[in-house]
Amino acid sequence: WRMLPAMLALIGLCAPPAHAARPQLRIVSEGELRFGSFAVMDSGYRIVGPNGGVQSSGIFSITSGDTGPARFTIQYDRGNNGRRRLNLRIQLVLSATPVVTEKGIVARLSSYRTDLPGAGAVQPGRIIELNIPNCTQRVCSKSFSLGARLDIERSFGGGQIEVPIPIDAVLISVK
Amino acid sequence: MPASVMAGETAQGNGRAIIAKPLSILALNDLQFGTIAASRTNSGTVTVDPAANVVDYHGGARSVCDNGSACTPIPATFAVRGERDRRYTITLPVQVYAAPTMGAGPRLIVDRLTAISVNAGRSTSAMAGILDRDGRDRLCVGGTLHIPAQTPPGQYSAKVPVLIAYS
Numbered sequence: 001w002r003m004l005p006a007m008l009a010l011i012g013l014c015a016p017p018a019h020a021a022r023p024q025l026r027i028v029s030e031g032e033l034r035f036g037s038f039a040v041m042d043s044g045y046r047i048v049g050p051n052g053g054v055q056s057s058g059i060f061s062i063t064s065g066d067t068g069p070a071r072f073t074i075q076y077d078r079g080n081n082g083r084r085r086l087n088l089r090i091q092l093v094l095s096a097t098p099v100v101t102e103k104g105i106v107a108r109l110s111s112y113r114t115d116l117p118g119a120g121a122v123q124p125g126r127i128i129e130l131n132i133p134n135c136t137q138r139v140c141s142k143s144f145s146l147g148a149r150l151d152i153e154r155s156f157g158g159g160q161i162e163v164p165i166p167i168d169a170v171l172i173s174v175k
Numbered sequence: 176m177p178a179s180v181m182a183g184e185t186a187q188g189n190g191r192a193i194i195a196k197p198l199s200i201l202a203l204n205d206l207q208f209g210t211i212a213a214s215r216t217n218s219g220t221v222t223v224d225p226a227a228n229v230v231d232y233h234g235g236a237r238s239v240c241d242n243g244s245a246c247t248p249i250p251a252t253f254a255v256r257g258e259r260d261r262r263y264t265i266t267l268p269v270q271v272y273a274a275p276t277m278g279a280g281p282r283l284i285v286d287r288l289t290a291i292s293v294n295a296g297r298s299t300s301a302m303a304g305i306l307d308r309d310g311r312d313r314l315c316v317g318g319t320l321h322i323p324a325q326t327p328p329g330q331y332s333a334k335v336p337v338l339i340a341y342s
Contacts, residue, residue, distance in 0.1 A: 027186035035192035039258070039341065046192070062195055062261065062341035070188045097190070105194050150192055158196040158258055165188035 021079035025090070025171045033070035033148060033165065037063040040105075040154045050115040050145040059152070069115075069145040074130060074169055076140045088132040088140055089173045095166040096124035104156035109163045111149040130169075195258035196310060200339055206251035206316055212237040213326040225250035225317035226291045236322050251316040253337060255292075259310040265290045265302040266338040273320065278329025285333050288318040303342065314339075 035046050036054075044058025050069045076088055097109040112122040119128045132140045146165070208221045214235025221238075222231040230248045232238060240246040257263065270286035292304030293313040304312050316337065 025184045027184050029186055029188045033188065033190040035190065037193040037195060039195045039197045041197050060197070060341070062258075070190070072186070072188060102194075107192070109190050146188065148190060150190060152192070152194060154194065158194045161190075161192045161194060163190040165190055166185065167188060168183060168185050170183045 021077070023079045023174075024077045025169060026075045026077070027167055027169050028073040028075060030071035030073055030143065031068065033146060034066060034068045035150050035161075036061065036067040039158075040152045043151070043153045045149055045151045047111070047147070047149045049147040050113050051147075052145075053147075069147045070165060071143060071145055072167065073141050073143040074132075076132065076135075076171065076174075078138055078140070081138055083136045086132075086135045086140060087173075087175045088135065088171065089175075090130045090132065091170045091172055092128040092130055093126070093168045093170075094122055094124055094128070094146075095168070097163050097165060100161055100163050102159040102161055104154060105159055105161060106153045107161045107163060108151045109148050109165070110151065113147045115145045195261065195341065196256070198255070198257040198263060198339055198341055200314070200337060201254045201256075203252045203254055204249065206318060206335065207247075207249045208320045209248040210239050210246040211320075211322060212239050213322045213324070215325050218321065218323045220319050220321050221248065222287070222319040223248045223250050223317035225289060225315035228315075235324055236320075251335070253314040253316070255304060255306065255312040255314055255339060257306050257310050257341070259306055259308050261310075262303060262305045262342045263312075263339050264342045265292070265304055265314065266340075267302070267316065268336060271333045271335050273331040273333035275329045276332045278327055280327040280329045280331065281323065283323075283326070283331050283333075284321040285318050285335070286321070288316060288335060290314050290316045290337070304339070 038059040038061045040059050046059055047055040048067050048069055052068055054067050074090055094112050100107045113120055114122055132142050211221055217235030219234030219236025221236050267288040270284055272282040273285055274282050294305045294307050306312050
């Protein structure tokens with residue numbers, strides 16, 4: 001009988017500690033940058049703005065309503081259900097995209113533009129500051145839209161063009 | 176308690192576009208109303224139906240050609256090229272004028288211009304075509320030539336613009 005309480009105390013001391021999940025930063029691509037369907041004689045370009053506005057030159061639309069900016073969401077999961085107010089500082093970098101060739105078509109993406117405050121026109125490789133202040137939720141997030149200019153040179157034929165848009169995010173500070 | 180954490184993440188978005196072959200049209204043969212005898216007292220018309228390849232003569236207009244001869248009326252035909260399986264619209268003017276190229280005569284009205292897409296046929300709404308799986312179609316264009324009474328002999332010619340666009 002005297003041994004039992006001591007054994008119970010020992011078991012309590014040896015119980016495994018509780019662990020919270022590790023904080024995690026994520027970038028979610030919510031939607032593609034859509035330039036629509038169009039015909040090009042020799043060369044032309046289309047600009048899709050972060051607000052969805054479209055400008056074109058040298059191309060002939062064959063559809064409507066199928067353009068739109070890319071959409072990204074930056075998420076920071078604090079890893080627990082605490083409500084401590086967090087102020088996050090994140091840096092984003094958009095990389096230059098490769099020239100894409102599809103049969104007789106050469107496509108180039110350039111002139112990134114976002115709707116983030118203070119980061120309208122964005123050069124590849126340039127750091128974009130993104131702040132998420134006063135976050136009390138488990139997952140702190142901020143979304144933004146991205147537009148760009150697509151230049152097309154066509155020598156023959158047609159096809160579907162897909163241009164990758166690499167994006168990097170680094171969490172600089174959590175306060 | 177403030178904390179500085181260095182954590183990086185990489186993702187990839189995507190830009191997408193569909194580039195269609197441009198639409199092109201090539202005239203293969205002209206709209207021919209043939210050789211016509213005009214009445215001295217009555218005006219007349221000659222109508223070339225592009226769908227049925229039928230010619231109608233009304234009023235004072237009469238054909239002087241034997242069927243199948245080189246002077247019989249035929250619709251204009253055009254070769255259309257573009258992106259496979261795409262639809263396109265066809266626009267023709269309301270009327271044009273055929274001016275004399277030989278002889279002295281008035282300008283003759285050509286109206287009721289209509290076009291038929293071989294692929295789309297009569298079942299579609301008017302003035303629309305569709306490219307086949309090879310991106311090809313053929314257009315036939317007809318119309319009605321108005322010949323006033325006492326139109327002098329001569330050759331008459333008109334330019335008929337045909338506008339096509341993806342729809």
